[in-house]
Amino acid sequence: MDVPLSPWTTELFGKQALAVRSGLGQAFRNMxxxxQAVQEQADVRTNHxxxxxxxAGQFERVYEELRDLPGAKPVKPHRFPFELMLVGRGLIYPFLYSKTRSDVLTARVPSHSEMVRALFTFAPPPTSIQGAFDFEFAATPEELAVELRGGLTTVPPDTCLVLVPFACNSSELLEAHWGIAAHGADDTLDWVAGPEELxxxxxxxxxGKRLSSIPAQPGAPTLEHTSFDQGDTPTLTLxxxxxxxxxxxxxxxTEAEPAKPQTNENDATN
Structure with a gap:
């Protein structure tokens, strides 16, 4: 059964809202x-x-699924190795919130990095100034302001940050959601719209082309002249x-006798 789109999705993504939602779900499945294929091929005892x-896949696969949508634009934050996708007025940021199936309302601010702080300048205003990003004392909005750098400087001011928290582990993809949230007290997320399940x-x-299986190994014809017991029998002169x-x-x-080593030139006459 098709799940109807919420008003906030069409407000941000316009006619591309359904394509964005479908693309995000497909991106996480591919991720x-x-x-899992990388883990299997590595054949190690850790999940590293x-x-x-x-x-890497949570950004790369989203880029692959959304890059061809009309009006889609990749945005590369300063000193961040991947691009985030801006579609319409929605700037999409996916992040892992749990490795088990748990209440998405318990998801917290992904990190305190400069980039995440910059992304939240496109989110609704925080519900609490004091304690935001663990500042020890209350600060003015000017003191909390973050300088936008890199690709984020090209993002229109009316853009809205769309958070896409998902849960997975090395065994399975559990769930994914999306919505709009403000930074709340104690790093919680105060959801303004959603979170809705994807x-x-x-x-x-x-x-594109990827290594999905081990290439076929050489068969007997290829090895014909490489194995020690293969090939033509040499001709012997009798x-x-x-x-x-x-x-x-x-x-x-059957063989000539080896010459006796000569220790000095006089041995040649002996």
Missing amino acids: QANA PFGSARW PLPASVTFH SSRSNVDRTLNVTPL
């Missing part, structure tokens, strides 16, 4: 499959390969013994 691939497709799609050697009972030789 999970890609990260999955975590690294998942972190439909997650069952199938995986890929864009010669018979002379009648004199047979009469004198001389032992047949």
Whole structure:
């Protein structure tokens, strides 16, 4: 059953709202499959390969799914390795909020990095100035202001930050949501719109060429001239013994006797 779009999604994304929602769900499905494949190929006892691939994939796969939408624009924050997608008036920021199935309302501000603080300048005003981002004392709005740098300087001022929290682990993709939230007290998120669950497709799609299976290994024809017991049998030159050697009972030789090493030039005459 199709889930109707909420008014805030069409307000921000316009006619692309449904495509954005579908693209985000597909992006997370592809992210999970890609990260699990990396973990399997690494064949190690830790989940580090999955975590690294998942972190990169949460941005790269979203970029792949949304980049061709009309009006979509990639935005690269200052000193951030990936691009965030701006569609219409919505600036999309995905982040992992849990590794188990849990209440998305418990999701907290992803981090205190300069970039996240800059992103929240496009969110609704915080509900509490004191304690925001763990400042020890109350601060004025001017003191809390963050300088926008990099690609964020090109984002229109009427843009709204759209948070996309998701939960997954190395075994499965659990759930994903999206919505608009302000920074609340104690790093909580005060949701203004949502969070709404994102439909997650069952199938995986890929864009471009990727290593999805181990290439076929060389078969017998390829190895014909590389194996020690394969190839043509060498031709041997045979010669018979002379009648004199047979009469004198001389032992047949298969190899020439090695020359005796000479320690000085006088040995040559001995």
